[in-house]
Every structure is written in C-alpha cells, then in structure tokens.
Amino acid sequence: MRKSSFLLPVIVLAIAAALSSIFIVDEREKALVLRFGQIIQVREEPGLGFKVPVLDEVVRYEDRILSLETPTIEVTPADDRRLEVDAFVLYRITDVVQFRQAVSFGGLREAEAQLANILDGQIRAVLGSEGVTSNTILSPERGRLMEDIRVQADARAAALGLDVVEVRLRQTNLPAQNFDATLQRMIAERDREATDERARGREAASRVTALADRTFDEIIAEATRDARIIEGEADAERNRIFAEAYTRDAEFFEFYRSLEAYEQALQGQNSTMVMSPDSEFFNYLKSDQGANAQ
Known part of the structure; x- marks a missing residue:
C-alpha cells in the first residue's frame, strides 16, 4: 500500500x-x-x-504576412510642394534567429518600431529625390516610387530578419496651411502651360497657312500657264482653220466674216448704226438690183 x-x-x-x-x-x-x-x-x-x-x-x-501602418509624415518633393503621406506595409519574419538577435526581448513591437523608422527614412529619400515632383507622386509613376521604397526598405530590414513584401502609399494630401498657396501656384502653372500651348498652336497654324497660300499660288500659276498654252494652241488652230477656209473659198470667207461683223455690231434689241449707204460694210446686204442700179 x-x-x-x-x-x-x-x-x-x-x-x-x-x-x-x-x-x-x-x-x-x-x-x-x-x-x-x-x-x-x-x-x-x-x-x-x-x-x-x-x-x-x-x-x-x-510566419504569416504581417501589416504595419506608418504615421503621417511630411515630405518635400523637387518642386517644393510639401505633401503629407502615410504608408501601408506588408512584411514577414524570414530569419527568426536574426530577428531574435536584433530585437531581443522587445519582440514584434520593437521590430515594428524599427521598421517604421526605416520606412520613414526611405519614403523621405525616394519622394524627396531629384526629379520627383508632386505631380510624379500623384501620377501613374506612383507605382514605381512605391517599388523603389520597398526595395530600399527591404535591404535595411534584412538586418532585422524581415522581408518587406509590399509598400503602398495610401493618402497623399497637401498640408492645410499650404493648400491655398499650392492651389494658386497650380493655377498659375496651368495658365502658363495653356499660354505656351496656344502660342505653339498659333505658330503651327501660321506654318500651315503659309504652306497653303504657297501651294495655292503654285496651283494658280500652273493653271494660268496651262490656260494660256491652251488658248495659244486654240488661237493657232482657229487661224489655221481660217487660213484653210480662205484658201478654199475666198468669197465665202469674206461673206462669213461680214456676218460675224454684223453680229458684233448689231447686238441688243435697240441697236442703231448710222453709216453711208455706199459703205463697204453693206456689201453683202445689197441686192443684185440695187447693186446694178448703183
């Protein structure tokens, strides 16, 4: 027992x-x-x-993907237009030994504090670099900037045993005290761009108008030249026909020419002509009896 x-x-x-x-x-x-x-x-x-x-x-x-929201920070792009930016980052612990040695007893809270500092520095560095303006940050190139931030933050987070999976810029706002001044500057820039575009448009219109006028003058000159050539050829053909008709029957040719003269002289309904009866103009209007009597 x-x-x-x-x-x-x-x-x-x-x-x-x-x-x-x-x-x-x-x-x-x-x-x-x-x-x-x-x-x-x-x-x-x-x-x-x-x-x-x-x-x-x-x-x-x-071992899952974790998320971290960074506090709002103020950045100054290359165009000196200050912006307030906050980011959302996804990360995971890839090397637990490195992670333990880096944060010791602080654990995940200490790691996130250090990661937030890393992101703060990289966001300022990338968005404040040369050639990056506020328009760039707000344009489709925003994706490239976020990838640059991720790559640089990931290189520094490796010392913590972390892998930065993705960085997203959530809100990009103007500080309240700078909103009006920034808005006026944006309006002035748009006005300047509009003026430049109108000037370029007027210049292009002048070039097009000058080219059209020159082309018009060339076409008119060519048409006038061709018309004169055709008129000259027609006159030559007419003279040839007249000469041929004259050689065939001189009397008929004279009669025909007299009729043309009558037609030209007696145009209109009230035409009046005073001439001597024995004028050669009436040769072909006289009857045989009248001619014999004369």
Whole structure:
C-alpha cells in the first residue's frame, strides 16, 4: 500500500515532465528554443518538438504576412510642394534567429518600431529625390516610387530578419496651411502651360497657312500657264482653220466674216448704226438690183 502511494506521485511527475518536454509548432508560426537566453534549437517547420523541461523556453513568432501602418509624415518633393503621406506595409519574419538577435526581448513591437523608422527614412529619400515632383507622386509613376521604397526598405530590414513584401502609399494630401498657396501656384502653372500651348498652336497654324497660300499660288500659276498654252494652241488652230477656209473659198470667207461683223455690231434689241449707204460694210446686204442700179 505504501509502495503504490509512493509510485503514484512519481508517475504523475514523470507524465507531467514528459508532457512539458513536448511542444507543437503550428504551420502559421516559427519557434526558437532558448536555454538561459541562448538559442539552442530553431523550428521553422510545423510539427512536434522536444525541449528540456524547466530549463528550456519556447518562443514563437508569426510566419504569416504581417501589416504595419506608418504615421503621417511630411515630405518635400523637387518642386517644393510639401505633401503629407502615410504608408501601408506588408512584411514577414524570414530569419527568426536574426530577428531574435536584433530585437531581443522587445519582440514584434520593437521590430515594428524599427521598421517604421526605416520606412520613414526611405519614403523621405525616394519622394524627396531629384526629379520627383508632386505631380510624379500623384501620377501613374506612383507605382514605381512605391517599388523603389520597398526595395530600399527591404535591404535595411534584412538586418532585422524581415522581408518587406509590399509598400503602398495610401493618402497623399497637401498640408492645410499650404493648400491655398499650392492651389494658386497650380493655377498659375496651368495658365502658363495653356499660354505656351496656344502660342505653339498659333505658330503651327501660321506654318500651315503659309504652306497653303504657297501651294495655292503654285496651283494658280500652273493653271494660268496651262490656260494660256491652251488658248495659244486654240488661237493657232482657229487661224489655221481660217487660213484653210480662205484658201478654199475666198468669197465665202469674206461673206462669213461680214456676218460675224454684223453680229458684233448689231447686238441688243435697240441697236442703231448710222453709216453711208455706199459703205463697204453693206456689201453683202445689197441686192443684185440695187447693186446694178448703183
């Protein structure tokens, strides 16, 4: 009876010791086994692990992607138009040993404080670099700037055992005290750009008008030249026909020319002509009897 009562506590202690020496690593986490603050075991795969009861301590870290929102900071791009920017970053712990050595007992809170400082510096460096204006930050090139921030922040976060997965600039606003001045400057810049565009438009219109006028003059000159050539050819053909007609029948030619003269001289309904009866103009209007009597 005494023996059984003595063995029961021993068995219970043994079971408790065995259970306390076993730990489980979830698939969403990584674990370190510490003995007196020193890392003696790294567990990055899910499953069962073993440790020395009482002496060893299991410290667990998230293996999932974590998020961090940075406080609003004020940046000054190359055009001296100050902006208020806040960012959203996704990161994960990739090296738990490096992470433990970097933050020690501070844990995730200390890591996020250091990561926020890193992001603050990189956001200021990238958005304040040469050639980056407020218009660039607000344009589709914003994606390239965010990637530059991520790459530079990731290089510095590696010392913390972290991997920066993505950086997003959420809000980009003008400080309240600078809003009116910035708005007026933007209006002035747009007016200047509009004036330049109108000047370039007028210059282009002048070039087009000058080219059109020159082309018009060239076309008119060519048409006039062709018309004169055609008129000259027609006159030559007319003279040839007249000459040929004259050589065939001189009397008929004279008669025809007289009729043309009558037509030209007696145009209109009230034409009046006073001439001597014996004028040669009436040669072909006289009858044979009248001619004989004369």
